[in-house]
Amino acid sequence: MKLSKEEKKFWQRHFRIDKAENIPSKLNIFKEVDSDCDDEFFYFLSLRIASITEIHLKESQITDQGVKYISIFKGLTTLYLRKHDEITKTSISYFNQMMDLRSLNITKTKITLSDLCENLNNQTLREIFLSSEDTKENILEKGFIMKERMPECNIYLNTSFTTDVFDNPIKPIF
Helix, strand or coil: CCCCCCHHHHHHHHHHHCCHEEEEEEEEEEEECCCCHHHHHHHHHHCCCEEHHHHHHHECCHHHHHHHCCCEEEEEEEEEEEEEECCHHHHHHHHCCCCCCCEEEECCCCCCCCHHHHHHCCCCCCCEEEECCHHHHHHHHHHHHHHHHHHEEEEEECCCCCCCCCCEECCCCC
């Protein structure tokens, strides 16, 4: 299958690939920090890449629309979306569609614990990392609701890791 002019520019610019037959159908890990990866980037990526195992993005340019494109990838087990002001509760429906997703990091996005409590129901998730400014009482109440709905999922607040700097385990709130 031939590349359109826009696709060819995309693949040359980001991956130095000139021909459609040289594009891999699967990526194991995709990582970018403080990058220009935006919704269009994931649109073009989703046209040719069928499967990505892990995506780690911090301070890129994606929005809820980019998360929609990301939800197309098969086999995605880890999605790290730290520090994205344009990712909102709209993305939760896309998280629910990611049937292989085990770990989700949405710290420092516009998604709140209340948003997750109302809308998230992905039974494959085993850990969620998010930021919260809620009071302790609100956190406990919402945490109980989340744990009831997704009993196998650990919820971590205001951290992006399961261990501290000394490699000691950090306990999830639930």
